Amino acid sequence: MSKRLVGIFLILLLPQVSSGIGQRQKTYELIYKDIQLLRQQFQQLKKQIDKNTEDINFIKEQLTEILKLAKLFQSEQASFKQEQRKIPAQTQVFLEKFESMSLQLSKLSEELIELKRSSQIPPEQPTEKLDSLKSESPPPEKKEEGSEEEEQLEEETPTRPSALLSPAEVFNMAYSDYRNGNFELAIDGFKMYREQFPESPLVDDSLYWIGECYFSQKKHEEAIVQFNELILNYSRGDKIPAAYLKKGLSLTELGKKEEALSVFKLLVSKFPLEEETKIAQQKIKELKSENERYQQS
DSSP states (O other): OHHHHHHHHHHHHHHHHHHHHHHHHHHHHHHHHHHHHHHHHHHHHHHHHHHHHHHHHHHHHHHHHHHHHHHHHHHHHHHHHHHHHHHHHHHHHHHHHHHHHHHHHHHHHHHHHHHHHHHHSOOOOOHHHHHHHHHHSOOOOOOOTTOHHHHHHHHHSOOOOOOOOOHHHHHHHHHHHHHTTOHHHHHHHHHHHHHHOTTSTTHHHHHHHHHHHHHHTTOHHHHHHHHHHHHHHOTTSTTHHHHHHHHHHHHHHTTOHHHHHHHHHHHHHHOTTSHHHHHHHHHHHHHHHHHHHHHHO
16 A cells, blocks of 8 residues: 555656756756857957957057157157258348349449440540630620520530439439438439430339339329339339339228228238238228228218
């Protein structure tokens, strides 16, 4: 009887044991799968870390190269500053040489013009020959003072021409008149210089100073005419920036502010490094502010 009960008990216990074993096996399988998944994730993470390490190393190399370039740039910049400090002295020497050459060329040109002009003047009549002609001719009859015959004789008597002035002397005399405020005399002197020495290198300067004389006399329309002629005929002259500036100032004085603004802008665009450009930029600001105030009012 007891054996039978034991057998029944074992029969009843066997399914539970087998089910417990199956559950453990499933648990082990799940754990195994989890371990495999973790291994895969670990491998992926390791690959990602290796890749990031390579990227970091590449970035370090790039930073090293950038630092080298920065140091090289700093050294080159320092040497450039040293060279730049030498530029003013070199520029000054160059300007002095250029100015000396310009003066020599101007003197040579003036001497050539003077030689050409003197070669075209007929030689003077010798005084000895003139005296002999006077001695051979009968003595003139005494006439009343102020008679027409005496005046005609004085007009027909040849006079010795005055000493010729060099181009530099004519120009300096006219410029001296301008500096002293004798503007009409200066205008006549500069015009004479242009007429007598049209091939001189200072012809454009004489034209500019005529415009300056008119500007100083507040004859702005006449000044603009001179400055326009200078700009059109001597576009490469050294007085062109100043001519643009004085033309713009003349237009401003005449109330032609839009035209003056255009002239100032043209000066700034064509000659950005000249001293006159700084004045033109200030005038542009003033004219624009005046326009804004006028529009607001």
